[in-house]
Amino acid sequence: MQNKVTPWEVKGNIDYDKLIKQFGLKPLSKLPKIFQEQVLFRRGLIFAHRDFGLIVDTIKNKKSFVMMTGLMPSGKMHFGHKMVADQVIFYQKLGAKVYMNVADIEAYNSRNTNLKELHEVAISEYLTNYVALGLDLNKCDFYFQSKRSTDSKKANAYYSLASMLSRHVTYNELKAIYGNTDPAKISSSLLQAADMLHPQLPEFEGKPLPTIIPVGADQDPHLRLARDLAKRYKLHKFIPISSTNHKFSFGLKGGKMSSSDPSSYIALTDTPKEAAKKINKYAFSGGQPTIEEHRKKGGNPDVDVSYQMLYYGLEPDDEKLKKIHDDYKSGKLLTGELKKYLIEKITTFLTEHHKKREKAKTIINQFLKKQGF
Amino acid sequence: MQNKVTPWEVKGNIDYDKLIKQFGLKPLSKLPKIFQEQVLFRRGLIFAHRDFGLIVDTIKNKKSFVMMTGLMPSGKMHFGHKMVADQVIFYQKLGAKVYMNVADIEAYNSRNTNLKELHEVAISEYLTNYVALGLDLNKCDFYFQSKRSTDSKKANAYYSLASMLSRHVTYNELKAIYGNTDPAKISSSLLQAADMLHPQLPEFEGKPLPTIIPVGADQDPHLRLARDLAKRYKLHKFIPISSTNHKFSFGLKGGKMSSSDPSSYIALTDTPKEAAKKINKYAFSGGQPTIEEHRKKGGNPDVDVSYQMLYYGLEPDDEKLKKIHDDYKSGKLLTGELKKYLIEKITTFLTEHHKKREKAKTIINQFLKKQGF
Numbered sequence: 157m158q159n160k161v162t163p164w165e166v167k168g169n170i171d172y173d174k175l176i177k178q179f180g181l182k183p184l185s186k187l188p189k190i191f192q193e194q195v196l197f198r199r200g201l202i203f204a205h206r207d208f209g210l211i212v213d214t215i216k217n218k219k220s221f222v223m224m225t226g227l228m229p230s231g232k233m234h235f236g237h238k239m240v241a242d243q244v245i246f247y248q249k250l251g252a253k254v255y256m257n258v259a260d261i262e263a264y265n266s267r268n269t270n271l272k273e274l275h276e277v278a279i280s281e282y283l284t285n286y287v288a289l290g291l292d293l294n295k296c297d298f299y300f301q302s303k304r305s306t307d308s309k310k311a312n313a314y315y316s317l318a319s320m321l322s323r324h325v326t327y328n329e330l331k332a333i334y335g336n337t338d339p340a341k342i343s344s345s346l347l348q349a350a351d352m353l354h355p356q357l358p359e360f361e362g363k364p365l366p367t368i369i370p371v372g373a374d375q376d377p378h379l380r381l382a383r384d385l386a387k388r389y390k391l392h393k394f395i396p397i398s399s400t401n402h403k404f405s406f407g408l409k410g411g412k413m414s415s416s417d418p419s420s421y422i423a424l425t426d427t428p429k430e431a432a433k434k435i436n437k438y439a440f441s442g443g444q445p446t447i448e449e450h451r452k453k454g455g456n457p458d459v460d461v462s463y464q465m466l467y468y469g470l471e472p473d474d475e476k477l478k479k480i481h482d483d484y485k486s487g488k489l490l491t492g493e494l495k496k497y498l499i500e501k502i503t504t505f506l507t508e509h510h511k512k513r514e515k516a517k518t519i520i521n522q523f524l525k526k527q528g529f
Numbered sequence: 530m531q532n533k534v535t536p537w538e539v540k541g542n543i544d545y546d547k548l549i550k551q552f553g554l555k556p557l558s559k560l561p562k563i564f565q566e567q568v569l570f571r572r573g574l575i576f577a578h579r580d581f582g583l584i585v586d587t588i589k590n591k592k593s594f595v596m597m598t599g600l601m602p603s604g605k606m607h608f609g610h611k612m613v614a615d616q617v618i619f620y621q622k623l624g625a626k627v628y629m630n631v632a633d634i635e636a637y638n639s640r641n642t643n644l645k646e647l648h649e650v651a652i653s654e655y656l657t658n659y660v661a662l663g664l665d666l667n668k669c670d671f672y673f674q675s676k677r678s679t680d681s682k683k684a685n686a687y688y689s690l691a692s693m694l695s696r697h698v699t700y701n702e703l704k705a706i707y708g709n710t711d712p713a714k715i716s717s718s719l720l721q722a723a724d725m726l727h728p729q730l731p732e733f734e735g736k737p738l739p740t741i742i743p744v745g746a747d748q749d750p751h752l753r754l755a756r757d758l759a760k761r762y763k764l765h766k767f768i769p770i771s772s773t774n775h776k777f778s779f780g781l782k783g784g785k786m787s788s789s790d791p792s793s794y795i796a797l798t799d800t801p802k803e804a805a806k807k808i809n810k811y812a813f814s815g816g817q818p819t820i821e822e823h824r825k826k827g828g829n830p831d832v833d834v835s836y837q838m839l840y841y842g843l844e845p846d847d848e849k850l851k852k853i854h855d856d857y858k859s860g861k862l863l864t865g866e867l868k869k870y871l872i873e874k875i876t877t878f879l880t881e882h883h884k885k886r887e888k889a890k891t892i893i894n895q896f897l898k899k900q901g902f
Contacts, residue, residue: 261692316675339699346716
């Protein structure tokens with residue numbers, strides 16, 4: 157099976173080195189120590205970038221920067237989404253002002269008419285999880301595309317940017333990036349580019365600040381478009397957007413976690429019991445068919461979803477992780493034992509997380525009132 | 530020469546009856562007396578409409594309605610533009626809330642980068658003329674597309690509408706209407722549709738009000754698009770936009786008045802001396818080559834630009850106009866005499882208008898301060 161990666165499709169086994177070449181990314185090489193504290197950096201799960209040096213320097217020099225992310229709530233927030241949340245919070249702790257947008261106009265344009273429901277899910281599911289995971293709303297500009305700001309200067313500037321960026325892209329460029337060139341797609345793409353660029357307008361942080369946008373391996377074309385538009389725009393000088401690309405999260409059954417298939421993921425609102433059940437029932441195993449065979453040949457942690465979930469962050473201790481890896485590979489650790497360990501880890505995490513969610517709800521209610529939403 | 534009328538091209542002699550059929554308009558038939566007070570209605574210069582009955586009823590029942598117009602300042606405001614201004618002010622006096630937008634984003638998207646200059650021209654040239662002609666700024670929502678409102682709720686609602694309308698039109702429809710389907714054109718078209726429709730959103734007049742948009746004979750496709758989009762939009766129920774179509778203004782040398790050719794028009798800021806010079810030098814004559822011939826065969830008022838300028842409003846007295854028409858046709862009135870009469874009329878008008886412009890400037894300064902622009 158050939159590997160195929162576009163923003164709409166991820167098929168086959170992913171060769172990340174090939175992806176780096178295909179998209180013209182830079183591989184992520186040695187980073188200052190502070191980045192090693194984040195498990196996704198430390199374990200090479202964030203594997204490529206564009207202009208990340210700008211952000212590294214900014215952090216080194218303790219200068220201000222912006223971290224931008226967007227979400228289009230479709231169903232539940234799962235451990236795949238958590239990879240982005242972890243990065244958002246990591247940058248915020250390093251001093252970034254976080255911009256977080258809910259792409260509700262994009263959702264409407266791709267046929268979702270129930271904006272009210274979407275707004276509710278964005279808050280009760282996504283934002284609540286973000287706050288429970290550690291997001292500080294006081295250093296965050298959270299907005300819906302359809303309600304950019306209660307500050308009219310900001311609102312006017314943001315939307316006008318989206319409209320005026322249209323001058324700087326051709327039909328053929330959009331066709332090459334998106335395939336689909338419906339007016340709805342074009343309009344959504346330009347709004348998304350404005351999402352990425354507008355924090356640099358004078359109405360927002362006063363002056364252009366370096367902006368980091370962490371994206372999945374497949375989302376690079378959006379970044380490239382925004383970067384190209386920024387260069388061509390006449391009314392404002394933008395700093396090139398910096399981005400990093402992280403690897404795909406493992407779906408329980410292999411492949412990518414997909415919001416449309418609840419048995420492919422564990423949601424951050426799943427109960428520990430539900431999570432345990434999903435792991436036992438669905439989590440693809442890299443072990444051998446029988447215990448005897450497993451003891452003899454060993455398992456394959458590279459394709460074992462339970463091991464990968466630990467690797468992606470549920471086991472933050474590198475030494476422990478290495479031992480699990482080696483024991484599984486040698487056959488000392490059985491699949492059932494590995495799953496049990498993961499279930500323990502995930503139970504602890506979810507129990508703690510759900511407590512934090514309750515606290516988060518109060519914080520969010522106060523925040524929304526203050527925002528005037 | 531075949532006649533050809535699109536929003537970008539007007540060629541040949543215009544057969545307005547044919548245009549009505551081509552665009553699917555309704556001819557304008559007998560209107561209540563109040564409309565007869567407006568020279569453009571009385572003389573059939575406003576010749577067609579869509580759903581104008583809604584507005585007639587609204588005025589009859591003294592209900593609230595909206596009058597929407599847009600302008601893209603390119604050079605000077607001339608007597609062609611005045612046809613729209615006269616209608617705007619007529620409706621305002623009948624109780625309409627006027628919405629007036631400066632299409633600066635559209636201008637940027639069609640390659641004009643100097644928005645600051647454009648904003649200055651919009652105020653010093655267009656808005657000043659409008660106020661001098663009688664526009665009451667207290668009953669007017671004047672805005673630039675790039676700065677919709679100092680009320681953030683209004684700004685968010687207006688721009689979001691433009692983005693979300695994109696879902697309801699296909700590439701092929703836009704191609705059929707505009708030919709050009711660059712992203713810039715698509716974006717501008719959707720913003721223009723939002724200009725026409727947004728006064729009906731709850732954030733503006735509280736509830737949807739009937740909206741009248743007077744346009745030139747060639748601008749109907751824009752109206753049709755906005756009307757179609759309104760029907761398809763899911764989040765709000767719009768009243769169909771009403772529109773009227775007026776005939777083309779006569780350029781001095783025949784054809785249409787064109788902002789790009791100063792010898793084709795008389796600007797509202799031309800001095801009486803400049804105007805007289807242009808009329809004497811350029812105004813196309815329907816008269817005969819020699820006085821003898823003219824006395825014998827008579828002139829043709831239908832193609833005589835001086836007569837047409839009187840007909841389009843500079844001679845508001847129908848009886849006097851009829852006498853001029855008949856005398857010119859019979860050969861009693863010579864071209865030189867007709868031009869002299871027009872120059873007298875235009876001198877009176879411009880002298881008075883320039884005085885009013887001075888007063889208007891003070892009013893506008895206060896208005897802009899209050900608006901927070």
